[in-house]
Structure formats: structure tokens, C-alpha cells
Amino acid sequence: MFSKLLVANRGEIAVRIIRACKEMGVQTVAVYSQADREALHVSLADESICIGPAPAPLSYLHQDALLSAALATGCKAVHPGYGFLSENADFADACEQNGLRFIGPSGQVIRQMGNKDAAKRTVAAAGVPTIPGREDLEDIQAARKAAEQVGFPLLIKARSGGGGRGIRRVDSIEDFDHAFREAAQEAKACFGDPGLYIEKLLEGVKHVEVQVLCDTHGHVLCFGERDCSMQRRRQKLVEESPCARLTPTQRRALMRHARQAVHAFQYEGVGTLEFLLDAQGNAYFMEMNTRLQVEHPVTEMVSGIDLVKWQIRVAAGVPLPFQQKDVVSRGHAIECRINAEDPLQDFRPSGGRIDLLHAPGGPWVRFDTALYQGYELPLHYDSLIAKVIVHAPTREEAIRKMQAALCETVIEGVDHTASFQSQLLSEPGFVDGSYTTDYLSQREGSL
Amino acid sequence: MISKDLFRRPNLPLETLGREGDKAAVPEVSCPGCKRRLPVDELAANLYICPRCRQYHKMSARARIAMVLDEGSFEELDEALVSRDPLRFPDYRHKLEEAGKASGEREAVVTGLGRVEGMRCGFFVMEPGFMMGSMGAAVGEKITRLFERALRERLPVLGYTLSGGARVQEGILSLMQMAKVSGAVRAHSDAGLFYLAVLCDPTTGGVAASFAMQADIILAEPGALIGFAGPRVIEQTTRQTLPEGFQRAEFQLAHGFVGRLSPRESQRALVGLLLRMHTGGAA
Numbered sequence: 109m110f111s112k113l114l115v116a117n118r119g120e121i122a123v124r125i126i127r128a129c130k131e132m133g134v135q136t137v138a139v140y141s142q143a144d145r146e147a148l149h150v151s152l153a154d155e156s157i158c159i160g161p162a163p164a165p166l167s168y169l170h171q172d173a174l175l176s177a178a179l180a181t182g183c184k185a186v187h188p189g190y191g192f193l194s195e196n197a198d199f200a201d202a203c204e205q206n207g208l209r210f211i212g213p214s215g216q217v218i219r220q221m222g223n224k225d226a227a228k229r230t231v232a233a234a235g236v237p238t239i240p241g242r243e244d245l246e247d248i249q250a251a252r253k254a255a256e257q258v259g260f261p262l263l264i265k266a267r268s269g270g271g272g273r274g275i276r277r278v279d280s281i282e283d284f285d286h287a288f289r290e291a292a293q294e295a296k297a298c299f300g301d302p303g304l305y306i307e308k309l310l311e312g313v314k315h316v317e318v319q320v321l322c323d324t325h326g327h328v329l330c331f332g333e334r335d336c337s338m339q340r341r342r343q344k345l346v347e348e349s350p351c352a353r354l355t356p357t358q359r360r361a362l363m364r365h366a367r368q369a370v371h372a373f374q375y376e377g378v379g380t381l382e383f384l385l386d387a388q389g390n391a392y393f394m395e396m397n398t399r400l401q402v403e404h405p406v407t408e409m410v411s412g413i414d415l416v417k418w419q420i421r422v423a424a425g426v427p428l429p430f431q432q433k434d435v436v437s438r439g440h441a442i443e444c445r446i447n448a449e450d451p452l453q454d455f456r457p458s459g460g461r462i463d464l465l466h467a468p469g470g471p472w473v474r475f476d477t478a479l480y481q482g483y484e485l486p487l488h489y490d491s492l493i494a495k496v497i498v499h500a501p502t503r504e505e506a507i508r509k510m511q512a513a514l515c516e517t518v519i520e521g522v523d524h525t526a527s528f529q530s531q532l533l534s535e536p537g538f539v540d541g542s543y544t545t546d547y548l549s550q551r552e553g554s555l
Numbered sequence: 556m557i558s559k560d561l562f563r564r565p566n567l568p569l570e571t572l573g574r575e576g577d578k579a580a581v582p583e584v585s586c587p588g589c590k591r592r593l594p595v596d597e598l599a600a601n602l603y604i605c606p607r608c609r610q611y612h613k614m615s616a617r618a619r620i621a622m623v624l625d626e627g628s629f630e631e632l633d634e635a636l637v638s639r640d641p642l643r644f645p646d647y648r649h650k651l652e653e654a655g656k657a658s659g660e661r662e663a664v665v666t667g668l669g670r671v672e673g674m675r676c677g678f679f680v681m682e683p684g685f686m687m688g689s690m691g692a693a694v695g696e697k698i699t700r701l702f703e704r705a706l707r708e709r710l711p712v713l714g715y716t717l718s719g720g721a722r723v724q725e726g727i728l729s730l731m732q733m734a735k736v737s738g739a740v741r742a743h744s745d746a747g748l749f750y751l752a753v754l755c756d757p758t759t760g761g762v763a764a765s766f767a768m769q770a771d772i773i774l775a776e777p778g779a780l781i782g783f784a785g786p787r788v789i790e791q792t793t794r795q796t797l798p799e800g801f802q803r804a805e806f807q808l809a810h811g812f813v814g815r816l817s818p819r820e821s822q823r824a825l826v827g828l829l830l831r832m833h834t835g836g837a838a
Contacts, residue, residue, distance in 0.1 A: 109569050133569035146556035154564065204590050214591075324592070425583045425592065480557055 109424050110134055110184040110209065115153065116174050117189030120478045120495060121400070122149035125187050128416040137181045139174060141167035143486040148478040155181055162488045168192045171199050178208050185209040185423060191490065194399040197222065211423045213377050213398050220373065221396050227373075231393050234372035236365045239384065239392045241307035243267075248288055251306070255284050258308050264288060266295035267303035277309060310392065312544045314385040315339065316351050318366035319407045321415065322375045323422040329430070330363045330370075331407045332437035335541075338532065340455065340548045346529060347403040348442045349410050351385070352503055352541025358389040365391060378404075378419045402445065402492065405474060409441035409499040439499055440506040444514060444533075446477075446494040448485060450523035458523040459487035466518035472499040473513045485522055493524065503541070507533055586610055602819040611756060611778050611819070615658065616665040616682040619715055623823055624678065628670040633700055637661050638693040644724040650686065658684030663718070664694045666701040671713065672827030674834060677705035680715040681755075681762075688718035690762055691725040695732025698766065702739035702750075711749035711834050713826060716767040720760015733765035740769045749833040751826065753817060754781050754804065772829055774817040775804035781812065 112135040115122045122138060126149060129136045138153030143162035150156045157177040160167035167173065169192055178186055186203050188194035194212065201215035212218070221227050232238045242254035255262060255278070264276040264287055276287040288304065296302040319331040335351035336344045354362070366381045379398050383391040404415050413435070422428065449455040462483045467475040477494035479485075485493065496513050500506040514530045537543045537551075583592045588610025598605070602622060603612040614622070620629050640647045655661060663685040669678045679701050681688035688694075698714075705712045721729035743750060752770030754763075756779035764783050767773075775781060782802035790797055800806050807813045817825050 109571060111569060130565050131567065133567040148557065151557045151559050152562055201590075204585065207585060209585075209592075425594070 109426075110420070112137065112181065112183045113185045113187055113211075113420070114139065114174070114178040114181065114183040114208075115149065115187050115189065116168070117187070117192055117194075118144055118147060118149060118168060118478075118489065119492065120476050121189040121402075122147075123152060123478045124476060125189060125416055126152050128414065128420065132417060132420065134420070137177065137183055139168070139177055141488070143488050146484065148480055148483070157181065162486065164192065164489065171196075171202055174199075175202060175206055175208070178203075179206060183208060185211055185420070187211040187420065188399065190399050190402055195222065195397070209423055211377070211420060213375060213379070217373060217375060218398050221398050227395060228393065230372050231369040234368045236369045236372075236393045237391065239307055239310060239394075241305060243305040245304055245306065248285060251288055251304070252281070252284060255306055256281060258306055261309040261311070263307050263309050264291045264304055265307060266291065266299055267301060267305055310384050310386055312387055312546070313337075314351065314353065314543075315344075315382065315545050316354070316362070316385045316391065317380045317382045317401075318362060319401075319404070319415070320366060320370050320375065320379050320381065321413075321418055321422070321428070322370060322377060322379070323428045324376055324425055325427045327428045327431075328367060328370050328375070329428060329432060329435050330366045331411050331413075331435055333359065333362060334403055334406050336403060337543055337545050338538070338547065339545050344403065344445065345447075345525070345548075346442065346444055346532065346538070347406050348440065348503070348506075349406045350437060350440065353389075354385070355389060358385075358391070362391045365393065369393060369396065377422060378415055402495070403443050405476060405495060405497045406441045406443045409472075409474070409497055410437040410439060411435055412438070439501045440503040441497060441499045442506050442510045442533075443495055443497045444510060444526070444529040445492055446496065446517070446519070446529075447491040447525045448493045448522045449491050449525055451525055451528040452523075455525075457487060457491045459485045460522045461485070462519060462521045464518055464520035466516065468496060468513035468516040470513070473509065474498070475513075475517075479519065493522070494519070496526075507539065584612070586612070604819060611776055613683040613717070613756065615684055616660060616680045616715075619680045620665070620669070620678075622819070623671060623713075623715075623826060624669040625671065625673065629667055629678070630669065631665065631667040632704065633666060633697045634661065636693050636697055638691040638722075638725065640724070641692070641728060642724070642726055644726075647724040650724070654685045658682050660685050662693045662697065663688045663690070663722075664697050666697045668704070668708075668710070671823065671830055674827060674830040675710055676830055676834075677701050677708075677710050677712040678714070679712070681717040683717055686719075686722065687757075688716075688762070689720065689722040690718055690729055690732055690760075691722035692728045692732060694722075695729075695736050698736050699732075699739040702736070702743045705748065706739075706743045706746055709746070709748060711751065711830055712743065713830065714750070714752045714766070714770070715755055716752055716758045716762055717755040718758060718760065718762035718767075720762055730761060733761050736766045737769060740766050744769075744771070749830070751829055751833070753822070753826070754779055754813065756780050756804075757785075759783065759785055768812070771833070773812070773814045774822075774825070775807065775813040775815075776822075777804055777816050777818060779804040781807045 114137045115125050126136045136153040138149045138156040139159045140150045141162050159173040186208050193199040197215035197218040200210040203210035228238045240258050245251040261279045276291045278287045292302040314337040316333050321329045334347050334349045336347045338346040381396050382394040385391050448458045465481045474497040498509040500509050514526050517526050582595045586605045589608035603614045660682045664681045666679040750770045751772050754775040758767050758781045
């Protein structure tokens with residue numbers, strides 16, 4: 109095990125990692141920007157080093173400063189948390205070149221996943237379904253044939269396109285020829301390349317993801333799925349496990365796909381495979397996140413396995429002592445991300461001094477935060493300030509527990525989203541589990 | 556701000572394993588060649604050559620003895636001979652202690668008598684874990700005594716050189732070891748006795764400039780850095796960029812400083828053959 113570890117992050121995730129290290133007897137070094145002098149992770153770590161001014165590119169994203177801090181304090185490993193440099197292949201390489209273990213996959217694997225197209229092709233070759241589409245459209249006859257195979261509705265997209273231009277939605281074969289010609293003309297005019305491809309349009313889909321944990325000895329564990337469909341502008345607000353709308357057969361298929369994909373990449377560490385789930389329960393691979401995720405506690409609650417500790421242990425070469433059959437999901441867990449944003453003013457970020465803080469408590473209620481009473485919340489960084497996680501035998505009971513916990517959560521001094529989430533959890537679309545990724549945008553439209 | 560002192564530190568030892576009842580975590584090293592981590596025991600089983608990229612890792616003196624000499628044939632000499640701190644060099648005593656702990660050796664060279672494929676010889680091997688095999692008065696004295704012993708017993712000498720050079724902490728006393736050992740090598744040579752050296756990574760400085768290059772036959776391990784001043788020093792002094800592979804064993808072979816490259820897998824057989832061919836009366 110590493111004797112000392114540098115936590116290259118801030119906020120609640122830095123606190124989460126330091127806690128895991130304390131339990132394992134690993135010494136910790138916190139890094140902080142000038143705006144974070146008074147942050148909790150700084151006080152909680154064994155040592156702390158200021159790495160630069162408030163803007164993240166000058167501090168938390170400043171690779172040389174982080175490496176110097178790690179080497180000067182005699183660290184053996186670097187934990188990047190999530191965000192910042194957690195999926196930066198160059199940083200992973202730089203750590204290894206300096207004799208520091210980067211807690212995550214190798215730079216090579218991160219790079220491979222960063223290229224979404226190539227990653228999709230790799231998993232498709234391993235037999236995992238990806239969003240259906242066709243790229244080999246020689247002429248309009250071939251394109252028509254391909255379109256019928258893919259099925260409607262579909263999208264025609266420009267091969268060299270971007271920014272939403274050159275995209276046509278087609279609902280039936282009658283409209284196809286016209287839309288295809290138009291799209292080709294527009295593509296040529298905009299991008300100088302009339303090349304097009306078609307992709308099935310997935311509507312009313314859920315965002316479902318599978319947590320994996322792989323050691324350096326070839327063992328792969330797939331944990332139960334998380335439903336992260338409650339999103340506002342692609343930002344997740346509520347996550348739960350298991351997904352309320354997945355049948356056991358569909359779940360088995362999802363786990364099998366996750367396993368195939370992980371083997372295709374020869375993955376190491378913790379990671380998350382993201383899928384889109386259509387109304388029929390078909391899962392399509394989207395991408396893989398090569399890091400710890402914000403919502404990892406949901407999986408920890410249902411599996412009883414401390415993912416952060418195991419992430420560090422497998423990085424240290426410890427073989428996983430359990431097998432797939434030992435990974436059992438029990439009950440239901442829900443997480444609400446409390447953001448310092450004002451829901452009444454289009455979720456504008458809010459900063460200020462925390463005048464009063466009361467954390468929710470009781471059995472199977474977890475509150476992950478870096479807040480403390482009297483803390484001055486800086487505006488420079490992500491607005492996530494706390495995560496409330498609950499666990500109960502059934503989904504119904506978990507929703508009740510979350511409602512009670514949210515009402516008990518008092519954070520005064522900044523605007524935050526807890527009451528908004530409390531409202532969401534009481535809406536029929538959440539209660540029956542049918543919500544999809546466009547739930548909040550449709551809801552906003554209807555307000 | 557919450558004062559650091561407010562949180563007490565849990566008095567927990569560093570965990571050494573995953574869960575109760577598991578085997579302890581396997582110690583690993585990072586390969587400088589391919590940057591991958593590999594278990595130490597796997598590396599040791601492969602003669603300290605990376606199984607993925609064939610990078611040669613440094614071998615401790617004891618691992619060399621096990622690799623080259625006939626089992627149980629090694630008889631160590633002068634094991635208690637160690638360097639003191641004649642110049643009262645700052646921090647030197649502490650460094651010696653640390654080096655001893657890190658390597659398990661008392662000095663940067665191990666000398667003795669042993670057999671290779673039945674051929675008896677004087678044997679010395681330098682220890683990378685002890686200040687990277689640097690040569691102080693004790694190292695020079697041990698090697699000198701070995702050559703003198705070999706001369707008395709009319710034995711060939713097989714030496715494994717691995718050193719950053721003379722030990723700065725002993726100043727001029729280190730440098731004069733070059734002359735002293737060279738004298739003993741000369742006397743051994745004048746008596747018609749055979750000296751075989753295997754140059755390991757790195758063989759530089761005062762060691763390269765004396766007994767490493769005085770052998771009758773000079774072998775080198777693939778990829779070993781061999782030279783007087785290292786490439787970084789030369790680049791900084793001459794302000795020129797040096798060619799790829801400069802001063803590596805392959806480069807020195809092409810320029811006539813090394814007789815042959817000797818991969819570890821076949822090294823014992825080659826060394827044994829050379830000792831047999833060059834030891835008077837044994838053939």
C-alpha cells in the first residue's frame with residue numbers, strides 16, 4: 109500500500125478520498141488554491157500545499173505544480189478525484205514518468221476512451237450494441253437502403269459537421285430523398301464535404317450506467333446499474349440504483365455488454381460505462397468514464413463495497429478478493445446532488461458564507477460534503493456542495509427517506525437546490541420511475 | 556477556518572493487504588523501459604529483465620552471486636571491511652547507514668572466492684543499492700586484496716562492475732583507489748593470470764577509468780551505460796546534443812571498448828567457457 113498519497117482535487121471528493129486514506133493508514137497531502145485556504149480538505153489532510161491562484165488552470169489544472177507538490181512531499185501516488193485532471197492522459201503519463209502511481213487507468217487507455225468514435229467502434233467489434241447507424245453511404249440508393257435498415261426516425265448528419273449544422277431529422281422513408289439531398293448540399297456549403305452518415309434517433313431514453321472495478325490481475329467486477337436520467341442540461345441532479353424500469357433479463361444483457369466492453373479495453377481501476385436505454389429496454393453503449401464518479405456512493409450503498417478504498421488498493425496491485433457472485437445489490441439507494449444554485453433564477457451559481465449548517469442524519473442516511481458552519485463558499489469552482497444519499501429495502505421507502513432527509517438539510521447563507529429536488533421526487537414522473545433524460549427540459553417548457 | 560489540530564489523527568497502521576485472510580500485496584516496481592508496473596518476484600524469476608520490453612533492471616550483488624556462481628560455492632572475504640568518515644563529510648555517516656539499510660550490505664562491493672561451472676575464481680560484484688556502487692577506500696581495498704589473494708592462489712578473477720564512480724564523500728582517498736587497484740590488477744596480470752570483467756549498468760567515473768577497463772576480456776550487459784563522464788555532464792559541458800544510444804554498451808562495442816555483449820540468459824555459460832579457455836592447465 110502507498111505510504112503517502114496526494115489528493116489532486118478539492119471539495120467533497122477530496123474529503124471523501126482523505127477519509128478512505130485515513131482508514132487505510134495512508135498519509136495524505138492536500139493541495140489548494142489561494143481561494144481554498146480555508147477549505148475543509150486542507151484541514152483534514154496530514155499535510156497541505158498551496159499550488160497557485162484561484163483560477164483552476166493556475167492551480168488544480170496546473171500539472172507541474174501538482175507533480176512538484178507530490179514529489180516534494182514524498183508521495184507515492186496521486187488520486188485525481190473527478191473533473192479537473194482525472195481524465196487527462198498526459199497527466200497520467202507525467203505521474204508515471206515521475207515515479208508516481210496515477211490512481212486510474214494508464215494514459216494510453218484514457219486516450220483510447222477520449223476518442224469517442226474509436227471507443228464506440230472498439231466495443232461494437234466486441235459485440236456490444238452502439239447507437240445504430242451507417243457511414244458507408246455511396247449514393248442515394250445505398251443511403252435509402254441503409255435508412256430502411258436503421259429504421260425511422262433517424263438523423264442525417266454531416267461527416268465533417270459540427271455545431272448542429274447539416275443535421276436533418278427524418279421520420280419516414282417518403283421524406284428521406286428530399287432531406288438527404290438538402291443535407292448533402294448544406295454539408296458541402298458549410299463544411300466543403302458532402303459526406304453524410306445516418307444514425308438512429310433515440311428519443312425518450314434513459315441514461316443508465318454500469319460501475320466496474322478491475323484489478324491489475326485481470327479480474328473484472330460489474331456492479332448494478334445506476335439510473336442517472338434526471339438531468340438538467342446534461343448535469344445530473346438525482347441518481348438511483350437500481351433502475352426502476354429495467355427487467356431482470358434486460359439487466360443481465362446490460363451487465364453482459366458492460367463486461368464485453370471492459371474486456372475489449374483491457375481496463376484497470378474503477379470506471380463507468382454509459383448506455384442509453386430506449387423504451388423497449390434496449391441498451392446502446394455511449395462512452396466510458398475512466399474515473400471515479402460523483403454518484404459512486406449510490407453503488408457503495410447497495411453493494412456495501414467501498415469503491416474509493418478498492419480503487420486505491422487495486423492501484424497498489426492488490427488482487428480483488430471477491431468475485432462477481434459476491435457482488436450483490438441489496439435494496440434501493442438514491443442520491444441528490446445539492447448544488448449552490450438558485451433554482452428560481454435559472455440555476456444561477458450562488459456563493460457566500462455558510463451561516464448555519466445542519467446535516468441530515470439517522471440510519472442509512474449519508475451526507476457527503478466539504479461544508480462547515482462559517483465556511484466562505486468561493487464562486488470559482490463547481491457548484492456541487494453536498495450529496496445526500498439514502499438506502500432502504502425498497503424504492504418507495506428510499507424516496508420517503510430522501511424526502512425526510514432533504515427537509516432536515518439546512519444550509520443557510522447560499523441558495524441551493526435541495527427544495528427543488530424535494531419537489532422533483534414527489535412528481536409522478538419520478539415516483540413511477542418513467543422519467544427520461546428530457547424530463548426536465550419538457551417540464552421547464554411546461555412551466 | 557477549522558484548525559488542523561481540531562481533527563485528531565487516527566492511530567492506524569498502514570494496511571498491508573486487501574482484506575483479512577488475504578495474501579499480502581505483492582511488491583511491485585515500475586519498469587523504466589515500458590513504464591508498466593510489474594511484481595518484483597516475476598522480475599526476479601526472469602533474471603531482472605522486464606518480460607514485456609526486455610529492459611535490464613539492476614541486480615543486487617547477492618542476486619548476481621546466485622545467478623553466476625555454482626550454488627553454495629561462494630566464500631566471502633573481508634566482509635567486515637567498511638569505510639569510515641575520514642573527512643567528516645557532512646551527512647556521510649547518515650548516508651552510509653541508510654545505504655546499509657537499503658541494500659543489506661556493509662559496503663558497495665562484495666568480494667570472495669567461488670566457482671563458475673566448476674572453475675574456481677576470485678569474484679567481485681558491486682552493489683547498486685549501496686550508493687550506486689560508489690568507490691571509497693573500503694571498496695578499493697577489498698578489490699585490491701581480492702586480486703592479491705587471487706595472485707597468491709594463482710586464480711583468475713571474475714568481476715562485475717557497476718558504479719557511479721569514485722565516492723565524493725571520501726575525496727582524494729577515493730581517487731587514489733584507482734591507482735591502488737590498478738597496481739594489484741597489473742601484478743595479477745604480470746603473473747599471467749586471467750581477469751574477466753562484466754560491465755553492468757552503469758559503469759562510469761573512476762571505476763570505468765581504472766579496473767573496469769583493465770580486464771583481459773571485457774563483456775558488457777546490453778543497454779549498460781559505460782563511460783567516464785555521463786552523457787548529461789558531456790551535454791552540459793560541450794553544449795551539444797549527443798546521439799541516441801551514446802555511451803550505451805552497443806555504442807561502446809561498435810567503438811571498440813567492449814569485447815562482446817552478454818545477455819543474462821547465456822551469461823553464466825559464456826563466463827564459464829571463457830574461464831575454462833583462459834585458465835592455465837585447466838583446458
